[in-house]
Amino acid sequence: MNLxxxxxxxxxxLAIGGALSLLISSSTVLSxxxxxxxxxxxxxGVGVLLRQNGMVSFGHALYFGGTGYGIGILLQMQVxxxxxxxLVVLLGACLVAFLIGLVVVRVPGIAFGMLTLAIxxxxxxxxxxxxxxxxxxxxxxxxxxSTLFGVSxxxxxxxxxxxxxxxxxxxxVLALLSLLLRTRFGAVTEAVRDNEERARFIGISTLVPRAAxxxxxxxxxxxxxxxxxxxTGFVSPESLHWSLSGMALMMVVxxxxxxxxxxxxxxxxxxLFKDVLGELATHWMSIFGxxxxxxxxxxxxxxxxxxxxxxxxxxxxxxxxxxxx
Amino acid sequence: MLTINLFNGxxxxxxxxxxxxxxxxxxxxxRVVNFAHGSLYMLGAYIGYSVAxxxxxxxxxxxxxxxxxxxxVLLDRYGFRLLQDRDPLSVVLVTxxxxxxxEDFVQSVWGKSNLSVPAPAVLSTSIDLFGVPVPAYRxxxxxxxxxxxxxxxxxxxxxxxxxxxxxxxxxxxxxAMQGINTDALSAGVVGLGTALAGLAGVVAAPFLSLSPxxxxxxxxDSFVVVVIGxxxxxxxxxxxxxxxxxxxxxxxxxxxxxxxxxxxxLMVAILIWKPSGFAGxxx
Numbered sequence: 001m002n003l004x005x006x007x008x009x010x011x012x013x014l015a016i017g018g019a020l021s022l023l024i025s026s027s028t029v030l031s032x033x034x035x036x037x038x039x040x041x042x043x044x045g046v047g048v049l050l051r052q053n054g055m056v057s058f059g060h061a062l063y064f065g066g067t068g069y070g071i072g073i074l075l076q077m078q079v080x081x082x083x084x085x086x087l088v089v090l091l092g093a094c095l096v097a098f099l100i101g102l103v104v105v106r107v108p109g110i111a112f113g114m115l116t117l118a119i120x121x122x123x124x125x126x127x128x129x130x131x132x133x134x135x136x137x138x139x140x141x142x143x144x145x146s147t148l149f150g151v152s153x154x155x156x157x158x159x160x161x162x163x164x165x166x167x168x169x170x171x172x173v174l175a176l177l178s179l180l181l182r183t184r185f186g187a188v189t190e191a192v193r194d195n196e197e198r199a200r201f202i203g204i205s206t207l208v209p210r211a212a213x214x215x216x217x218x219x220x221x222x223x224x225x226x227x228x229x230x231x232t233g234f235v236s237p238e239s240l241h242w243s244l245s246g247m248a249l250m251m252v253v254x255x256x257x258x259x260x261x262x263x264x265x266x267x268x269x270x271x272l273f274k275d276v277l278g279e280l281a282t283h284w285m286s287i288f289g290x291x292x293x294x295x296x297x298x299x300x301x302x303x304x305x306x307x308x309x310x311x312x313x314x315x316x317x318x319x320x321x322x323x324x325x
Numbered sequence: 326m327l328t329i330n331l332f333n334g335x336x337x338x339x340x341x342x343x344x345x346x347x348x349x350x351x352x353x354x355x356r357v358v359n360f361a362h363g364s365l366y367m368l369g370a371y372i373g374y375s376v377a378x379x380x381x382x383x384x385x386x387x388x389x390x391x392x393x394x395x396x397x398v399l400l401d402r403y404g405f406r407l408l409q410d411r412d413p414l415s416v417v418l419v420t421x422x423x424x425x426x427x428e429d430f431v432q433s434v435w436g437k438s439n440l441s442v443p444a445p446a447v448l449s450t451s452i453d454l455f456g457v458p459v460p461a462y463r464x465x466x467x468x469x470x471x472x473x474x475x476x477x478x479x480x481x482x483x484x485x486x487x488x489x490x491x492x493x494x495x496x497x498x499x500x501a502m503q504g505i506n507t508d509a510l511s512a513g514v515v516g517l518g519t520a521l522a523g524l525a526g527v528v529a530a531p532f533l534s535l536s537p538x539x540x541x542x543x544x545x546d547s548f549v550v551v552v553i554g555x556x557x558x559x560x561x562x563x564x565x566x567x568x569x570x571x572x573x574x575x576x577x578x579x580x581x582x583x584x585x586x587x588x589x590x591l592m593v594a595i596l597i598w599k600p601s602g603f604a605g606x607x608x
Binding site for chain 1: 358407408414417419422423425426429433541549551582588589593596597601602
């Protein structure tokens with residue numbers, strides 16, 4: 001995708017979001033969509049780590065719930081304005097992730113996943129046991145001020161506005177990621193992913209790019225955490241639990257991680273699916289488990305892979321199936 | 326206070342040994358980190374609860390590992406074997422899917438409330454240990470852990486099949502070329518690993534209560550143990566299981582607030598020092 005096509009896509013995507021927020025009048029549908037978009041952003045963070053570095057994090061809920069708690073605590077202490085709090089918390093999450101990344105990315109393969117799981121669970125346990133600042137297992141309310149970035153609460157917290165905000169953040173983040181990953185940084189991380197040893201031979205330091213991708217993915221997931229804090233005004237230890245990280249990973253797999261927008265598509269599919277299930281929702285764990293296994297076994301490229309293949313065969317029907325590798 | 330805590334640490338360590346030896350065996354042969362291992366443990370505990378209610382605890386101790394072994398053989402034959410050419414991540418996620426299915430199954434069949442299994446009458450007494458009375462059942466748990474550790478070590482080191490297992494864990498292709506049926510071997514080993522998870526569940530039932538969250542508690546600790554020990558290494562896992570049990574026991578006395586964090590802190594510290602764990606040549 002070249003630059004003009006990218007900007008066209010962004011423009012169309014933003015326009016669709018605007019249209020949706022005007023057209024849908026039901027606030028339940030809008031809040032369902034908003035939730036789906038927030039999780040789409042969460043999953044995009046997990047997905048970018050997998051796509052650029054082949055690393056599977058089982059502990060990204062740390063950055064989702066962590067930013068929520070960060071904002072909640074800072075707002076409670078009233079040291080900064082809400083706008084600065086959001087910025088500081090996001091940068092803080094990014095920095096913490098970079099430092100954690102410097103340690104954890106040295107661990108090879110699946111052990112990395114288990115290590116991230118352990119660190120995430122450590123945060124979950126500390127928060128659910130701490131009584132004071134975080135409210136323990138009950139969670140805490142986030143006291144947003146009456147106006148945020150010059151917009152009053154009554155406007156911002158309308159379902160349509162929340163939906164539009166989340167949608168725009170998602171689109172802009174995906175666009176920025178797509179631009180960033182075309183730079184030398186993107187190429188370096190791909191080289192490190194494909195063959196770390198050779199990358200080191202040609203003089204690329206491999207530790208810092210991997211830690212940086214980890215920090216980047218944490219930043220994206222952290223933004224989802226901020227949006228969630230805005231959307232619900234509440235944060236609880238469940239938002240740090242590893243089952244949430246697992247869900248996000250599931251969205252990545254269902255959506256497909258080859259395309260940047262794949263995880264987001266996976267999240268939307270997940271939420272629509274869950275809503276459609278409705279009655280059967282008591283057995284959603286089994287249903288999702290089976291779907292997850294089926295997708296991995298029969299459609300390893302996920303939704304995004306399927307759509308891409310469909311588009312390719314439509315644009316080049318005479319050339320036959322182009323090889324992907 | 327310290328004696329009883331150290332003793333409980335030993336009990337928990339013994340339980341972790343039974344859990345983690347299964348996890349390590351499966352990883353060794355199939356290169357699969359089985360996320361469903363904790364759920365298999367839970368399934369074993371609940372089936373044990375039903376069998377114990379129907380017959381008695383000793384019957385559960387025999388029946389559950391057999392049932393779980395059959396489940397493991399099927400899991401290998403129709404799961405891991407078909408997926409062996411896929412990248413390890415996909416297989417891990419398949420086991421995550423399996424975890425969700427088993428958790429839902431257990432909640433649907435046995436409900437969400439806590440259940441308990443009484444310890445068998447013979448072991449319901451307490452025994453004096455250095456002047457501290459301890460439940461006899463817990464000594465039984467330690468005996469089970471020690472038996473599993475010793476039995477597996479001897480089996481792997483001195484039996485012919487054990488030799489094949491060690492060979493196939495090191496290099497499955499070359500082992501298959503020597504005329505060993507590695508698929509049958511893997512089915513047996515995954516069956517054994519699953520049976521051990523079931524055994525751990527039955528053994529844990531009388532001293533930990535049965536609840537749908539019991540799988541999550543134990544799987545995280547088991548992961549910590551196998552990562553610290555070095556993935557796929559049995560000896561490393563045994564050492565790490567005991568270390569974890571002890572660290573939690575001592576932490577509970579001296580740092581009660583931070584005790585739940587100790588295993589993770591230990592794991593992070595050891596991995597910084599030695600990224601591939603105690604035993605550590607495998608990745």
